[in-house]
Amino acid sequence: MAGVAVAGSIAVGHPDVYSDVDLVVVVDDASFDDVMAVRLALIGSWTDLVAGFTGEHVGEPRLIIALVGPPLLHVDFKFVRASDFAERIEDPDVLWDRDGGLARSLAEHPFRAPSLDLQWIEDRFWIWVHYGATKLGRGELFEVIAFLGFLRDTVLGPMAAQRVGAPPRGVRRLESIAPEEARDLGATLCGHDVQDAGRAVLACVELYRRWLEDAGAAVERRNRAEELAVRYLHDVIGRPAERSTV
Template sequence: MDIPTLHGNFLDEALPRMRQDGRFAGVALTGSIAAGDCDEYSDVDLVLAVDDAAYDAVMRERLALIGSWTSLVAGFTGEHVGEPRLIVTLVGPPLLHVDFKFVRASDFAERTADPEILWDRDGQLVEALVERPLAASEFDLQWIEYRFWVWVHYGATKLGRGELFETIGFLSHLRDTVLGPLAAHRRHHAEKLALQYLREVIEEVSEER
């Protein structure tokens, strides 16, 4: 993987220390690094698979464990994003945002995107991904259409009342819930069409030869 030096140095330092704890089945990367579109400002998103029998004990020790793997500046649990298994941290210096998500090994295959496995103690993580392929999520345009204009009217009332911070919050919601997913869907659709066209061209060239 082509990742920034700071991020690579962190992984080079922390991963060997994680591997020394036999309670972990493996570690994987998600987020922008796994997707191949990270930059120097990206977070490091880690999923740490814990043997089921040791999970409760590891959950109680999470901050101490992270502090033994790297220089922990600050960290807190992820209830604010609906993910209490998550520890959001700053490590360093130099400062780097790293998210540590602790999951049971038996739950590792529950995912919204395929991770990049960094190490897999007994092949358990690879096997879990193979046995449970990633299901393609349905993008429901009608779900957006039902809600969009009601949301826009709501935002307009906030603007009309002069509640500018409420309006800014609404625009952020609209970006995350509607505009961002629509843009991603359009890009994915365009990529599929391009691949289809490329296959057709290759087939035509092959037939001519």
């Protein structure tokens, strides 16, 4: 091992009793494949491992998501090559650095916080709205509920965080870092009901429009796509939902 660092809420200084622990385990490049093959066994030798699995579902196969204890504690063990340690989405705190390599790597590659690409969102948003409307029209309400969560996590949550100068990371901690915006997002929630779901999708559209306007960013608006997608959404809301037979 070349070193260990901690990231997440502990590194940025606001953990609580419900926080998980995000550990970065840095491995010499030459040993990385061997270590990856025995990760669970290694973790079990370090602590009382209750259960663990790999993180392919979040796009990070280097990750082991684990419960240790009791008392139960959620710990994420991210195994990275020493040569990849500087590639990061936040600055970690180095806990152990065998030969100073981790500190040198961080110093040589200063961290730049990711910014929210509003043009990327605008290029996609109205296609997403049309997609959600098709699910609503078919009466696939669980799909619509999931779609609303996607819009909050991918679009509205990051925009809300940006409005208060916080990192755009989904809906993490919005209730505390952006309480006014979090209250506004309450309108995008719905139950398993067609009319309620339609209202919630419309609320997403209106919040996106308002927050994009407030941002004052130089975004090329997809006006034609917006017009047609919103018209389609209103048409769907105005007619009875069809039950899916697929």
